[in-house]
Amino acid sequence: MTEDVEYRPYDGPSGGWGSVKSLGRILRQEGRAVSTGLALRRQNKDGGFMCVSCAWAKPNPPHLFEFCENGAKASAWDLTSARVEPDFFARHRVTELEAWSDHDLEMAGRLTEPMKWDAATDRYVPVAWSTAFQEIGAALRGMRPDEAVFYASGRACNEASYMYQLLARMYGTNNLPDSSNMCHESTSVALPKSIGVPVGTVTLEDFAQTDLILIFGHNTASNSPRMLHQLDEARRRGVPVITINPLREQGLAAFTNPQDPLQMTVQPSTRISSLFVQPRAGGDLALLAGLCKILLEWEDEGGEPVLDRAFIEGHTHGFEDFAQAMRRQDWAEIERHSGVARGQIEEVARAYRGAGRVLGVYGMGLTQQRAGVEILHMLVAFLLLRGNIGRPGAGICPVRGHSNVQGQRAVWITEKPELAPLDKLGEMFGFSPPRHKGTDVVEAAERVIQGRMGAVIQLGGNLVRSLPEHRLLEPAWRKLPLTVMITTKLNRSHVIHGRAAYLLPCLSRIEIDRQASGPQEVSVEDSTSYIHPSRGIREPAGPHLLSEPAIIAGIAKATLPANPKLDWDAWVGDYGLVRQAIAETFPKWYDRYSERMRRPGGFHRPNPARERNWETETGKANFLPPASLDANPDISVTGAGVFALMTVRSNDQFNTTIYGYDDRFRGIHGSRDIVMMNRRDMDVLALAPEDRVSLLTVAGDGVHREVDNLQVVPFDLPEGCVAAYYPECNPLLPLWHHAKESHVPAAKAIPVRIRRMGEGGTAGD
Ligand SMILES: Nc1nc2c(c(=O)[nH]1)N[C@H]1C(S)=C(S)[C@@H](COP(=O)(O)OP(=O)(O)OC[C@H]3O[C@@H](n4cnc5c(=O)[nH]c(N)nc54)[C@H](O)[C@@H]3O)O[C@H]1N2
Ligand SMILES: Nc1nc2c(c(=O)[nH]1)N[C@H]1C(S)=C(S)[C@@H](COP(=O)(O)OP(=O)(O)OC[C@H]3O[C@@H](n4cnc5c(=O)[nH]c(N)nc54)[C@H](O)[C@@H]3O)O[C@H]1N2
Ligand SMILES: [Mo]
Numbered sequence: 001m002t003e004d005v006e007y008r009p010y011d012g013p014s015g016g017w018g019s020v021k022s023l024g025r026i027l028r029q030e031g032r033a034v035s036t037g038l039a040l041r042r043q044n045k046d047g048g049f050m051c052v053s054c055a056w057a058k059p060n061p062p063h064l065f066e067f068c069e070n071g072a073k074a075s076a077w078d079l080t081s082a083r084v085e086p087d088f089f090a091r092h093r094v095t096e097l098e099a100w101s102d103h104d105l106e107m108a109g110r111l112t113e114p115m116k117w118d119a120a121t122d123r124y125v126p127v128a129w130s131t132a133f134q135e136i137g138a139a140l141r142g143m144r145p146d147e148a149v150f151y152a153s154g155r156a157c158n159e160a161s162y163m164y165q166l167l168a169r170m171y172g173t174n175n176l177p178d179s180s181n182m183c184h185e186s187t188s189v190a191l192p193k194s195i196g197v198p199v200g201t202v203t204l205e206d207f208a209q210t211d212l213i214l215i216f217g218h219n220t221a222s223n224s225p226r227m228l229h230q231l232d233e234a235r236r237r238g239v240p241v242i243t244i245n246p247l248r249e250q251g252l253a254a255f256t257n258p259q260d261p262l263q264m265t266v267q268p269s270t271r272i273s274s275l276f277v278q279p280r281a282g283g284d285l286a287l288l289a290g291l292c293k294i295l296l297e298w299e300d301e302g303g304e305p306v307l308d309r310a311f312i313e314g315h316t317h318g319f320e321d322f323a324q325a326m327r328r329q330d331w332a333e334i335e336r337h338s339g340v341a342r343g344q345i346e347e348v349a350r351a352y353r354g355a356g357r358v359l360g361v362y363g364m365g366l367t368q369q370r371a372g373v374e375i376l377h378m379l380v381a382f383l384l385l386r387g388n389i390g391r392p393g394a395g396i397c398p399v400r401g402h403s404n405v406q407g408q409r410a411v412w413i414t415e416k417p418e419l420a421p422l423d424k425l426g427e428m429f430g431f432s433p434p435r436h437k438g439t440d441v442v443e444a445a446e447r448v449i450q451g452r453m454g455a456v457i458q459l460g461g462n463l464v465r466s467l468p469e470h471r472l473l474e475p476a477w478r479k480l481p482l483t484v485m486i487t488t489k490l491n492r493s494h495v496i497h498g499r500a501a502y503l504l505p506c507l508s509r510i511e512i513d514r515q516a517s518g519p520q521e522v523s524v525e526d527s528t529s530y531i532h533p534s535r536g537i538r539e540p541a542g543p544h545l546l547s548e549p550a551i552i553a554g555i556a557k558a559t560l561p562a563n564p565k566l567d568w569d570a571w572v573g574d575y576g577l578v579r580q581a582i583a584e585t586f587p588k589w590y591d592r593y594s595e596r597m598r599r600p601g602g603f604h605r606p607n608p609a610r611e612r613n614w615e616t617e618t619g620k621a622n623f624l625p626p627a628s629l630d631a632n633p634d635i636s637v638t639g640a641g642v643f644a645l646m647t648v649r650s651n652d653q654f655n656t657t658i659y660g661y662d663d664r665f666r667g668i669h670g671s672r673d674i675v676m677m678n679r680r681d682m683d684v685l686a687l688a689p690e691d692r693v694s695l696l697t698v699a700g701d702g703v704h705r706e707v708d709n710l711q712v713v714p715f716d717l718p719e720g721c722v723a724a725y726y727p728e729c730n731p732l733l734p735l736w737h738h739a740k741e742s743h744v745p746a747a748k749a750i751p752v753r754i755r756r757m758g759e760g761g762t763a764g765d
Pocket of ligand 3: 179
């Protein structure tokens with residue numbers, strides 16, 4: 001199958017039908033409905049490839065069409081026929097490309113050859129793979145290991161990721177941040193303290209058995225659309241789904257289950273959300289406190305028990321202190337901080353009390369807050385009150401972002417040395433792994449801005465766009481001595497580059513990866529800790545592309561001294577040997593890796609909390625009350641014209657990859673330069689729809705942060721909150737405005753002022 005698929009932006013109607021129609025239309029437009037259908041049929045199936053879009057779980061057996069509109073877009077985006085070949089760079093100087101939009105840069109197509117920036121001509125010019133590796137190796141050997149950072153973006157498979165962390169550690173650094181530093185690191189910090197595991201406790205079977213699903217801060221229809229299958233099934237069983245989200249996300253309202261998109265045979269639509277609660281940005285902390293307070297009050301009143309006392313006594317720690325802290329909370333404060341009336345909090349509490357088994361699902365709305373870690377402790381506490389962790393149909397479900405972000409962290413791409421089996425790695429490969437903490441993404445950015453970083457190496461990703469603080473970051477990034485991008489497509493981090501800069505183009509996971517022992521399989525871990533094999537099915541985008549493992553091995557061999565205990569070439573020739581090494585490193589999780597991953601449905605990485613074994617300091621599940629109910633203490637929204645800005649994704653993007661300019665479910669078409677506002681706030685500021693405004697960050701640190709020319713769109717969200725798109729609004733996000741313990745940038749509550757374009761007035765700070 002060598003046909004090309006191109007995604008074309010569409011403006012389909014909102015609702016479940018839209019995805020079926022628009023996907024069908026994309027495929028039909030291309031006149032390749034049948035063959036593309038066959039390719040997509042092998043997406044997320046045994047023997048096929050695992051989707052490159054989100055990390056949502058794959059059912060066993062899979063649905064006939066175990067893919068969604070956005071997964072299909074992501075595949076089509078990788079399989080484009082457009083190519084960025086050396087003559088592209090002969091036509092375009094790099095400085096000229098800076099004027100291109102993110103969309104246009106990626107639309108240019110797949111990179112096909114390794115390239116190196118030539119300062120004299122300001123162009124990327126072809127470089128031989130071996131030369132690129134030698135030069136990168138020499139540069140790395142010329143700096144202190146902690147001056148280099150090895151970032152991973154969450155897409156590369158476990159095999160490549162294991163090799164990558166080994167490369168960094170053998171070189172001498174734990175500077176191994178990952179996209180999860182901007183994403184679910186709040187989860188990885190909060191959950192170990194409260195329940196002893198860094199990941200969620202649920203599997204798809206729990207969705208089939210639950211009595212109530214709560215979805216906090218996740219735009220499921222756009223960002224994990226395949227989960228709509230489970231939500232649809234639950235709703236058909238009469239299970240309520242309560243959505244907690246400041247934005248009334250239409251995609252979570254109704255869903256039509258596309259059993260067979262190509263035939264367009266569909267079932268009637270299901271109403272997904274039975275109740276939609278709209279807190280203020282960050283209001284979840286107070287909302288959860290209110291929920292716990294009510295449950296405790298009901299329990300204190302006597303009568304029918306509300307709490308699971310036996311579970312609390314046998315399995316938890318800190319309940320009494322927590323209960324006291326909740327009893328002390330004041331309703332006026334709860335309502336003020338949450339933005340939700342007591343009556344509605346009681347309604348949620350009644351549903352919770354009435355449900356035997358409950359799932360708590362969440363996304364970036366909770367993790368990307370100043371109090372991100374504390375909010376998750378509250379969500380855990382709320383679930384613990386009725387024993388809703390560690391039994392069928394119940395549990396906590398962080399919805400991971402990138403398709404293998406959870407797997408990457410689990411094969412030890414981490415800046416936290418205590419999380420990696422360093423002794424074992426040292427023993428296996430005969431070296432002394434670095435023991436000191438590496439930099440996370442925020443710390444790495446700080447060091448870039450301070451001019452203290454020597455090299456940024458990226459295994460995927462687009463940090464120049466995905467990080468906060470663009471105005472300070474971009475000029476500093478240009479002064480980096482070395483940037484190395486292992487990548488599929490052109491993006492902003494390639495055109496804003498270091499003084500020595502390399503683009504190393506790799507295969508996509510959808511493509512056939514032929515090595516010495518034949519076509520290779522790789523493996524990825526989904527949001528529910530199942531590890532699946534993935535096998536590419538399409539011809540590579542070009543003959544000169546290398547696989548990610550081959551590129552990592554190339555850099556490793558040029559950087560590190562020869563090591564009799566590690567044959568990088570043998571690993572590249574047969575990824576099964578890498579899996580053997582992973583299994584040897586940590587047999588408890590990865591024993592008989594290659595064999596078990598090939599079983600139908602893959603294999604599950606053990607999760608003690610799921611079995612009610614609590615690997616915490618107390619040996620129990622911990623109730624951890626927050627210091628205050630204010631999730632963003634640095635934002636004073638009251639009175640002063642300061643708004644909490646939530647930066648969100650549209651339905652037409654994958655992170656910094658912009659597929660098009662429509663946000664179908666939200667009904668926003670044709671532009672991403674918008675700001676969603678409550679009507680009453682518009683009235684107060686005398687703004688009409690389509691008026692243009694600037695946003696200015698209120699930070700009080702003397703740095704001017706402004707994004708201008710945004711069109712006002714009236715939207716159903718609470719007063720005092722506004723929403724706009726990531727990454728366009730990242731210049732507004734101060735680097736220090738992050739979750740205290742996890743350092744996840746607080747992208748869901750940036751304090752801003754709004755100014756009509758053309759008006760003078762005070763600066764944001
Ligand atoms: N198609 C597609 N799929 C993707 C991605 C993509 O860009 N496109 N990105 C992938 C990645 S890396 C990730 S991390 C996930 C992200 O998936 P999500 O977690 O859905 O991320 P966001 O789009 O940032 O928005 C989260 C939601 O949180 C809500 N929200 C904002 N502030 C608050 C708050 O204070 N409280 C509550 N309760 N809700 C709030 C927003 O209104 C929005 O609906 O998706 C992954 N999947
Ligand atoms: N304001 C704000 N900022 C945010 C967020 C937010 O909600 N608001 N979300 C944060 C989150 S959750 C995340 S995860 C980060 C994401 O941040 P990043 O990881 O930096 O960005 P991505 O857009 O996911 O990376 C896209 C690039 O990866 C490369 N790529 C694509 N496929 C492959 C592949 O198969 N292999 C390789 N090697 N490269 C590939 C392509 O060059 C593409 O341009 O952004 C964070 N930043
Ligand atoms: Mo993410």
